[in-house]
Amino acid sequence: MKLLAIVGTNADFSYNRFLDQFMAKRYKDQAEIEVYEIADLPRFKKEAQPDSKVEEFKNKIREADGVIFATPEYDHGIPSALKSAMEWTGSHAQGNADVMKMKPAMVLGTSYGIQGASRAQEEMREILLSPDQSANVLPGNEVLIGHAADKFDKNTGDLLDQETIHAIDLAFNNFVKFVEQAQK
Structure with missing residues (x-):
């Protein structure tokens, strides 16, 4: 199974990249x-016409069996870069149908605050379910990782919190089954 895990920010440092x-x-x-x-x-x-980076991005999505979106939350929403x-992938842009x-x-995310990017994840799900995207979004399985700085090692990127690891394990296993079902 081939999955694409998109880092939902253009920030140089991101706990979602670690995720x-x-x-x-x-x-x-x-x-x-x-x-x-x-x-990039x-x-x-x-x-605008899509450049080679945009075409690469779209092709990576097309080639993947499933896509994982890890998004931070900025001002109760997803980052503008995401x-x-x-x-660029919406049907309203040229050649993107x-x-x-x-x-x-699959949508998940982590943030510095207590809510674990909950609003950003909800917004991302809405975007993915919009007519211009029409993605098949894994229902339920919300993984809200709050207080990211306490759960990841800032130097190595390792996730240290066992409860969070367990929640991700459950959601990921469900996503694998979800992708397999979609392939039938």
Whole structure:
């Protein structure tokens, strides 16, 4: 199984990058997980033609059996870089029809605060379910990782909190089954 884990920010330092890297390492025997950075994608502009970075991004999604979105929360929403990246995959942009259509997607995230990027995750799910995306979003299985600085080692990126690891294990195993079901 081939999965694409999108780092939902263009920040130089991100606990969500650590989260994607953790998943790629922990579940390497269950799936090939490629961690993908959106930092180099240009800002979406409807009139603009997609450049090679945008085409690469769309192709990575097309080639993946499923997509994992790890998003931080900025001002009760997803970062503008992630919103822009998703606009490049929407059907309203040229040549993007069906990039995310029925693609299995999992949303999770971590934040510095107590709510664990809950509002950003909800916004991301809404975007993925929009008519321009029409993704097949894993229902339930919310993984809200609050107080990221207390749960990850800032130097190594290791996830240290066993309760959080258990929650991710459950959600990831459900996502694997979800992707397998979608492939039938």
